[in-house]
Amino acid sequence: MRERDFWQLIDEVFGPAYGRALAREQVLPTLDGRTPADALEDGDEPRDVWHALCDALDVPDAERWGSDKYRQTPPPRR
Template sequence: MRYREFGELVDEVFGPAYGRALVREQVLPRMEDRTPEEALEAGVEPRDVWHALCDALDVPDARRWGRDPHRQAPPPR
């Protein structure tokens, strides 16, 4: 997953305004209590941040991939 794809998924799954707020403010325990923004800036793979964000917010698998039913990021390592 690329940074651009991460941003697209945030917008599609959470909506642009709410999604951007989550990226800035949602603390992710799996990311050492960093926000998604902080984790990405620290070099964490966007795929891993995406899975941590979805897990923290209990996003079901069926909704994790936005509008593209064929889009899927591999599970975190």
């Protein structure tokens, strides 16, 4: 997953306004107390950041992947 894909999923799964606010403001313990945006800026893998955000918000696997592109072949977890 590329960072561009991460932001597309943010928009599709959470909606553009709410999703962008989550990425900037939601501090996650699994990201060492950083926000998803901070983790991406620090060079964390977008796939790992995406899973951390979805896990924290209890987003079911079936609802994590937005468009058909990801539903067919979701990026694997590490």
